[in-house]
Amino acid sequence: MxxxxxxxxxxxxxxxxxxxxxxxxxxxxxxxxxxxxxxxxxxxxxxxxxxxxxxxxxxxxxxxxxxxxxxxxxxxxxxxxxxxxxxxxxxxxxxxxxxxxxxxxxxxxxxxxxxxxxxxxQEELEELEKTLLVLVRAVEAKDAYTAGHGERVARYALFGAEELSASPEELKDLRMGALLHDIGKVGIPDHILRGDHPLTEAERAYIRRHPVLGDEILRPLKAHPRLRPYVRWHHERPDGSGYPDGLREVPLLVQVLSAADIYDALTSGRAYRAPLKGEEALEVLEKEAREGRLSQEAVWALRSGLVRKRALGPR
Ligand SMILES: [Fe+2]
Ligand SMILES: [Fe+2]
Structure with missing residues (x-):
């Protein structure tokens, strides 16, 4: 030193x-x-x-x-x-x-x-964090449309969480959880992740394993108990229609992450569909929330966070 x-x-x-x-x-x-x-x-x-x-x-x-x-x-x-x-x-x-x-x-x-x-x-922790993020980027890079997804989702989720007056510790865990939320995709074959075609039912089933895979990958970490909800439950839905556990009671900040996750997917587009504008994406989220598939409070928080940070619109 x-x-x-x-x-x-x-x-x-x-x-x-x-x-x-x-x-x-x-x-x-x-x-x-x-x-x-x-x-x-x-x-x-x-x-x-x-x-x-x-x-x-x-x-x-x-x-x-x-x-x-x-x-x-x-x-x-x-x-x-x-x-x-x-x-x-x-x-x-x-x-x-x-x-x-x-x-x-x-x-x-x-x-x-x-x-x-x-x-x-401190540096050892930072190294570990960097290693994980490299892994996430490697997964995201397999699909041009998801490059930078984790970082954008983390940004949006933090905007929303701030509206809910989350504590600094909660924000820290949320940020890390958001950056790593899709890390389980490292275990999904490339041709499924490439994102150049709408998914078949079988491929969808395969992809649905990523929250559980991510949970397993992060298990050795000391921070695992705090990151786990974000990684394992970001595809849970308040009406119980989500996966992998079909939960009905999902922690609010995890639901903010879910909203941010979908917001980024909608505003990023895919090879087979154009990106939505920020306002259009929020309207989709609000409709989902009214129909019970997203938390109304989480979507509200995301909207007001994005507005406050003037981050609304195409990225
Ligand atoms: Fe995911
Ligand atoms: Fe995601």
Missing amino acids: RVLLVDDEPLQRLLLMRALAPLGVEVGEARNGREALDLLQEKPFHLVLTDLHMPVMDGLELTQALKAQDPLLPVILLTADREREVRLKGLQVGADDFLNRPVDLSELRLRVKGHLERRRL
């Missing part, structure tokens, strides 16, 4: 560098915020340890710039004890931690180690 040291005093940098040596991390040096940002352009660092008072660009400005680029990059500010005001400002711009000068070197090592460990876990 790489730590970036930012301090205008060469002696201070040397001292800190020596202190970090036992951690076995690669250390980069910069004399001010500007230089630090330039270095970060060249290669990524996993933690930034910065002095406060420096010429050209000080520690607070640097922290602000860093957090704007990557809110998860840990930034530790080195400050003198008395600077309470500065600490408050540091927190405001998003500093993760402070170390008092003169620096207690053992404390420095422990804090840096802790932040790096959290960063590593």
